[in-house]
Amino acid sequence: MKTPVPERFFSEAYTSIISSTASTDALTIATRALATMQQAAIHGYPHEICGLLIGTLGGTHWQITEARQVANLNRERASDRFHLDPAAYQQIDRELRGTTHEIIGVFHSHPDCPAMPSPTDIGHAWEGFLYPIISVYASEIAEISWWRLSENSKQFQLVTDNIS
Numbered sequence: 001m002k003t004p005v006p007e008r009f010f011s012e013a014y015t016s017i018i019s020s021t022a023s024t025d026a027l028t029i030a031t032r033a034l035a036t037m038q039q040a041a042i043h044g045y046p047h048e049i050c051g052l053l054i055g056t057l058g059g060t061h062w063q064i065t066e067a068r069q070v071a072n073l074n075r076e077r078a079s080d081r082f083h084l085d086p087a088a089y090q091q092i093d094r095e096l097r098g099t100t101h102e103i104i105g106v107f108h109s110h111p112d113c114p115a116m117p118s119p120t121d122i123g124h125a126w127e128g129f130l131y132p133i134i135s136v137y138a139s140e141i142a143e144i145s146w147w148r149l150s151e152n153s154k155q156f157q158l159v160t161d162n163i164s
């Protein structure tokens with residue numbers, strides 16, 4: 001799919017936060033979890049949507065079993081910012097306590113923008129979390145890319161998915 005890329009994605013501020021080396025981590029996701037992310041991005045278009053990834057992280061293997069959309073509290077700039085509802089986070093976190101599963105990442109969409117992280121994204125990213133970005137153009141999924149912070153937390157590293 002050929003899609004226009006806004007000029008800012010070529011700027012130093014954007015390119016400098018992407019590591020030149022990809023992560024060697026493995027990543028698997030349940031078909032239903034992937035569908036949840038895709039549908040949320042499509043239904044939310046042209047606004048940014050966000051949500052939580054639930055699963056297990058065994059060493060360097062991210063295993064996502066469930067994705068849950070959570071309210072984006074940023075209504076002023078809903079087209080290019082997200083602010084995940086902290087109450088929803090706490091509720092899901094509580095629910096998972098005592099189980100083998102936990103919150104292991106945050107997904108969000110980029111309406112009419114590529115699946116590349118922005119300087120805002122890295123400013124809000126947490127160590128040890130997985131950050132998929134869903135690029136959606138004209139209500140259609142263009143691409144999903146998966147990111148995690150590099151060791152020094154200054155850059156995002158691409159995590160290769162195992163989705164066919």
Ligand SMILES: [Zn+2]
Nearest residue numbers: 108117118121
């Ligand atoms: Zn973003």
